[in-house]
Amino acid sequence: MNVVATTRQLARAAMVLAAAAVVVLVHTPTAVADPQATEQQIDKTFNQLEKVGEEYKKNAIELRDSERRASKLGQQLKPLERKVDTMYEAVGRMSASVYEGGDLAAINSMMTSGSPSSLLNQVSTLDLLARRQHHQVAAYEKARNELGGKKKRLERIVTADRRKAKDLGAQKKKIQGQMDRLQQQHAKEVSDDTGGYVPPYVPGRAGKAVSFAYQQIGKPYVWDAAGPDSYDCSGLTMAAWATVGVPMEHYTGSQFAAFPKVPRDQLQPGDLVFWNNLAHEGMYIGDGRVIHAPQPGENVKISTMTQLDYIGPYDGAVRPS
Known part of the structure; x- marks a missing residue:
């Protein structure tokens, strides 16, 4: 038996184990997004x-x-x-x-x-x-x-x-x-997580309403639905604001009449915006964008204000409170 060779092998093995231990000790787990x-x-x-x-x-x-x-x-x-x-x-x-x-x-x-x-x-x-x-x-x-x-x-x-x-x-x-x-x-x-546009987080009740609406993206439009699996346009806005204790009727005309009007150039996230003689509405989320439930065959999605202007005349906006 070659004692010198055996000693060298043992020393090498000890060094490998020590290096592995150092790696284990200094390894920092990757932070998880929260x-x-x-x-x-x-x-x-x-x-x-x-x-x-x-x-x-x-x-x-x-x-x-x-x-x-x-x-x-x-x-x-x-x-x-x-x-x-x-x-x-x-x-x-x-x-x-x-x-x-x-x-x-x-x-x-x-x-x-x-x-x-x-x-x-x-x-x-x-x-x-x-x-x-x-x-x-x-x-x-x-x-x-x-x-x-x-x-x-x-x-x-x-x-x-x-x-x-x-x-x-x-x-x-x-x-x-x-x-x-x-x-x-x-x-x-x-x-x-989503790979798409993300509205800026807004503190307070309006921010929570926007966050709820954002989480519904991808769910199908169904007439007269107000969640949790499908929505129509006024059902989505009603459900979003209900999460923060603001009640409203499941009807665009009632929602438009129920709250203070807001000029287009003063819109804030959470405001409700209306088009086409109150036939359609959505929730403003900032950066000129709106979350809305469009029509049968489509899902809840984000569109720009300019895109929605094509469906009919812009009627105005209100701020739930």
Whole structure:
């Protein structure tokens, strides 16, 4: 028996086993797409975005109001400041006149009037005028200072609101970026299963209604059917919105009359769109596309708004709520 060869074989076998063990240890299983988990993340992120968005709008209103009030106070301050400056100049001129005239003016007045009491009366009158002027200046100064104090406080609020607007804007942008990435991830996860167009996931009741309608794609059109295995056009929309607790009649005319009208250029996913004198309807899902149950012999599918325009005149849209 060749001991050296046997030893080499054993060593080689040990190395192979060790390498295999390393492969087992470091192997990471491929992540499995989970559209439902992604939808939950989108819902959570959207709730954050809504809160920040509402706070952003509230702050914008407060900022606009503070800036308006600060501007108004600034306009009120201007005439007061001019008035105080003018009165200070008048008091200054009066003081300079009295100072420059001094005793010589008093003696001259006595000699001219021939009466000390007349001089006293004149001095008293000047003193009264000076005091009255002083009180007026003080009153204007007080009003100016009060308005100036209010303006400074408002300016501090404006500065804080602008800083808050900047911070909220940054938060909003960051969360919106997360939403966009999650939407792309969700579209990829679902399209991996379907191989077709995937409507963007929309949080809330409208999004759930769209998601339900999307899951019915491929099921046959059957007149007066409302699921679960087949649908007509109004049966599909009725069933989709019923999943989120919005009841409606199984009739296009009733559905069109039951909810607020929406202009075509303001359509949102979940809105119901109608054509051909209310003979046909579908559910808008975004990107100019509609999920609908077309006609006998066809299945629930996605069509563009332009394609549906060919079946008859566009009647309008409503938003279930």
